[in-house]
Amino acid sequence: MSAPIVIAGAGVGGLTAALSLARAGKRALVLERAPKIEEVGAGFQIAPNAGRILAGLGLEEPLAAVALEPQAINIRRGRDGAVLAKLDLTDSRARWGAPFRVYHRADLQQVLLQAALAHEAIEVRAGARVGSFEARAGSVSLRVHAGDGVEEIEGVGLVGADGLRSAVRGRLLPTEKDAPVYSGLTAWRALVPAELAPAVFRARESNLWMLPGGHVVHYPLRDGSIINVVVIVAEPPRQSEGASILSLDGAQLARALERLRPAAELRALIEAGASWRHWPLFGRPPLESWSQGAVTLLGDAAHPMLPFLAQGAAQAIEDAEALGRAFLQLGATAETAFAAYQQIRIPRASQIVRASRRQGDYFHLAGPAALGRDLAIRALGGRGMLARNAWLYRQP
Numbered sequence: 001m002s003a004p005i006v007i008a009g010a011g012v013g014g015l016t017a018a019l020s021l022a023r024a025g026k027r028a029l030v031l032e033r034a035p036k037i038e039e040v041g042a043g044f045q046i047a048p049n050a051g052r053i054l055a056g057l058g059l060e061e062p063l064a065a066v067a068l069e070p071q072a073i074n075i076r077r078g079r080d081g082a083v084l085a086k087l088d089l090t091d092s093r094a095r096w097g098a099p100f101r102v103y104h105r106a107d108l109q110q111v112l113l114q115a116a117l118a119h120e121a122i123e124v125r126a127g128a129r130v131g132s133f134e135a136r137a138g139s140v141s142l143r144v145h146a147g148d149g150v151e152e153i154e155g156v157g158l159v160g161a162d163g164l165r166s167a168v169r170g171r172l173l174p175t176e177k178d179a180p181v182y183s184g185l186t187a188w189r190a191l192v193p194a195e196l197a198p199a200v201f202r203a204r205e206s207n208l209w210m211l212p213g214g215h216v217v218h219y220p221l222r223d224g225s226i227i228n229v230v231v232i233v234a235e236p237p238r239q240s241e242g243a244s245i246l247s248l249d250g251a252q253l254a255r256a257l258e259r260l261r262p263a264a265e266l267r268a269l270i271e272a273g274a275s276w277r278h279w280p281l282f283g284r285p286p287l288e289s290w291s292q293g294a295v296t297l298l299g300d301a302a303h304p305m306l307p308f309l310a311q312g313a314a315q316a317i318e319d320a321e322a323l324g325r326a327f328l329q330l331g332a333t334a335e336t337a338f339a340a341y342q343q344i345r346i347p348r349a350s351q352i353v354r355a356s357r358r359q360g361d362y363f364h365l366a367g368p369a370a371l372g373r374d375l376a377i378r379a380l381g382g383r384g385m386l387a388r389n390a391w392l393y394r395q396p
């Protein structure tokens with residue numbers, strides 16, 4: 001049997017890449033450093049551009065069973081809750097070929113994992129960390145840390161889908177200039193039981209509240225039983241920044257809310273969150289190349305982005321689809337397919353990295369600039385605001 005394409009990381013990107021490669025007739029070996037494959041907490045919005053791809057991989061039925069389809073997105077002025085525009089999502093299927101959905105992260109991850117485990121061309125191993133590797137023409141030799149030992153594994157290619165602090169990227173581009181950079185913004189995330197939330201927020205709708213210097217997004221998950229709340233605030237860098245996830249008590253968040261001064265009902269929703277996770281947001285400059293020979297990058301490893309267009313996972317899914325398509329169309333070696341893949345994907349992913357950053361600046365305007373923005377949103381209305389995102393949701 002021929003050696004597999006090795007994928008480092010069993011996140012949304014790595015698992016979708018395995019399914020896409022398997023569809024193209026390739027064997028995939030997914031190595032995940034965590035002892036158990038599971039996503040922690042919180043929710044994902046999966047926009048139609050990614051939803052179409054997941055459906056195309058045959059996942060529609062299990063995904064529909066765990067997804068919630070918000071009927072609308074309300075864009076609100078954060079200080080008083082006024083709805084500036086209501087974006088109707090009910091005709092997303094007709095317009096973009098897939099619904100706009102939200103998932104509990106663990107549910108989406110499980111659907112992808114179960115599909116991968118059921119596929120005879122895919123092997124998934126947890127507790128296996130990709131360490132160093134050497135790439136030669138047509139093959140890659142990897143050292144994989146599993147249990148107390150180190151194992152040598154051969155692949156015909158290596159896909160680094162190992163997230164923001166990608167070890168594969170670190171070896172492809174061993175330069176200090178490429179280190180992740182703290183954005184100055186932090187996400188606080190909590191899941192609030194719906195019965196504790198103000199009644200007005202239990203509707204099947206997403207809400208975006210824009211505040212000077214921050215914003216809040218919330219939407220219901222799991223048949224409306226919980227509400228995913230994300231609060232974005234400016235926070236100074238600190239020593240703990242190196243870690244992506246920290247669990248803290250709410251005192252720090254309370255201080256951040258003093259600065260944001262959200263509307264009373266939004267504050268009530270935030271105060272109903274008992275366990276907050278603190279998530280400093282990092283970026284890395286867009287790269288001109290993701291591949292070297294038989295090694296390439298995918299998802300956050302290739303193009304981490306600020307989450308303000310809710311496209312990080314969606315772009316990982318687009319990467320995965322393009323990777324499989326490159327093999328399918330070229331029937332080629334990893335080197336040729338990876339070169340074609342990056343050519344297709346780098347312009348769009350880099351554009352979205354930059355647009356995501358600008359979107360944060362736009363949400364966080366203050367004073368007269370915020371007033372002008374709010375007037376413009378009212379003038380555009382829900383239809384106009386959705387049309388502004390058509391470039392994201394269209395067929396890649």
Ligand SMILES: Cc1cc2nc3c(=O)[nH]c(=O)nc-3n(C[C@H](O)[C@H](O)[C@H](O)COP(=O)(O)OP(=O)(O)OC[C@H]3O[C@@H](n4cnc5c(N)ncnc54)[C@H](O)[C@@H]3O)c2cc1C
Nearest residue numbers: 009011012013033045130162163299300307310312313314
């Ligand atoms: C607050 C917030 C909200 C967001 N909301 C959305 C949203 O609504 N919609 C959306 O599309 N995106 C959203 N995103 C972005 C999204 O979370 C990421 O873009 C997405 O999870 C990236 O997936 P990935 O598979 O590339 O990386 P990851 O999910 O980071 O997975 C990488 C995997 O690789 C493993 N790994 C790491 N190193 C190694 C190694 N050496 N060997 C083996 N395995 C390794 C890790 O354990 C991990 O399982 C949001 C992000 C944040 C921070």
